[in-house]
Amino acid sequence: MIDGFDNIVIGQAAPVLATLWGAPKSAFGPVFGAGLFGMMVGAFGLGPIADCKGRKAVLIVCTIMFSLFSLATVWVDSINELIALRFVAGLGLGGAVPCAIALTSEFCPRRNRALLVAILTCGTPLGGMLTGIVALFVMPAYGWKGMFILGGVLPLLFLSLMFTWLPDSVKYMALRGDRQGTIALILRKVSPDEDLTNTRFVSQGVSRATRGPVGSLFAGGAWKGTVSLWVTNLCNLLVIYFFTNWLPTLATALHVEGAGVHGSALSSIYLAGITIGSISIGLLMRRHVAGVLVMCSIGLSAIFLLGLGAFVSSPVIAALMVFGVGLGTGGTGAGVNAVAATFYPTEARATGISWVLALGRIGSIIGSLMGGILLAANVGLSAQFQGLVLPMVVGTAVMFGMRHYGEVRMRGKPASQAH
Incomplete structure (x- = not known):
């Protein structure tokens, strides 16, 4: 949740900083991109380190990193300084969640692993939701700096608990x-x-000396599952970040405010769908094939996106479609994380999860930029939403190809020995 808070908090501060610095709001696009790029680089680089040096140590270092650089933000006085700090904070944010997922999956009973990983990943959207609520109370009293102080102090307070209570794998x-x-x-x-x-x-895992964490992602035909998870997460996060960044702006064009549904409420509807979808797929994975459930979730997103494009002029139906897209994308994201946590053996688990999330960050960057490009090009709303169906169809097709191979690896004899 703190990770999600520190990831989204810049969105609350940007309008205020734009006014204070006399800068156009569009100038903060590179600030958002720097944070996401830092998260991608952090996930790529810190995952293999966690598999070599330990999940707990890297998680603690990442927490210190994003908390200190969030605190340092209160002293910036230019956009360039803000870009630099958000990039370095993003390095820590990108490495923390994969380590947390790896630790959780390795302490969970297999029957509850998918559910508990799904619950864990719900922390990020919940933290994002809390950012808006906290801003209502903190910013009037303490200004934009109060948000970054809170986002920096909270993880530092948790460090003592992490040192004392958090065991390594x-x-x-x-x-x-x-x-x-x-x-x-x-x-x-x-x-x-x-x-x-x-x-x-x-x-009974494979020695890192003979393969290494990165080599384990591709050895023995594992590259099929690795590439499938990468592509699926990229396509899914493209849609998620398009919605989370641009849905409030698009709400006015949807005419939902005239029906009493404001842009912030529409965003909350979407985030609620993500949370419910994440927990639901975790429950379903206890009894059903994981790869098939992820395939169905991303396919569900495509169906609701088509519905949103068709009923874009009907506020109530559009809101229901937005909730449905949240269900599908939330289920897909949590499902991919749960599959990755089980798919990779111990010696490569943190690397596997980190690189799945890192490739997904490419999709998040594309989704964040794409909304502005489409709006500038005056592309119609129906065309925008229906265009998002394409990446979801690609993700569905990729998971259709992985469903049998992934299950053999996760449930078969070689996987049980590796775990």
Whole structure:
């Protein structure tokens, strides 16, 4: 949630800073892009480090990074300085969530793994929703700087809890072959009645010396699943960021404000759909094939986008279609994260999740820029929404190809040995 708050908070401050600095609002486009680009670079670079140095250590470093550079934002006095700080804060934001997902997945019982990963990923949209609510109380009293102070102080307060209570992955430590006493201490908390005296813990994962975390993403035919997850997440985040960045602006053209539904309310409807979709797919994955559910979720998004394009002039139906798109994209995002958390073996899990999210950031950058380009080109609303169907169809087709291969890898004998 704090990650989501610090990711979205610049959107609340930008209009105020534009007025203070006498800059056009369009000048803040590079600021948004710098944060997203930093998140992409952070996910690419920090995932392999987490697989080599440990998830907990990298998660703590990432938290310190984005909290300190969020605090430093209160001293900026130019757009160029803001771009630089948002990029570095984005590095930390990009590395934190993959480590959290990897840790969660490795401590979860397999039957609840998808659900708990889905609940974890709901923190980001919930943090984004809280940003708007908190701004109503903080900005009138403390100005835009109060938002960045809050976003910087909160994660620093959690650091002591992370150092004390957050354990590193026992599978990761067993794979390294060291810290046997630490593994026993953690597992006694998991299962107090188990006698672990004189027990040596081992992992049946593949040695990093022979393959490495990056090589594991492509070895043994795994490249098929890796590329499928990359493409699906890219297409999905393209639509998500198009909606989250441009839906309030498009709301006026939808004439929903005349029907009593404001742009901010329409955004909340979309984010609510994302949250419900994320949790729903986590529950369904306990009983149904994960790859098929992700394929159905992204296909559902395409159907509701077609409906939104067809009923763009009807405010009530348009709002229902927006909620439906949120259900589909939220389910797809949580589903992809859950599949990635199970698909990759321990020695490459943080890298696999990080690179899935990093490739998705390319889609988020495209989606953020595309809205402005389409508006400047005076493309009609129906055409805009129906044009977004194309990436969702591509994602559906890719997951259709992965559904059998991914399930064999996740549920078959080789996967059970690797986990």
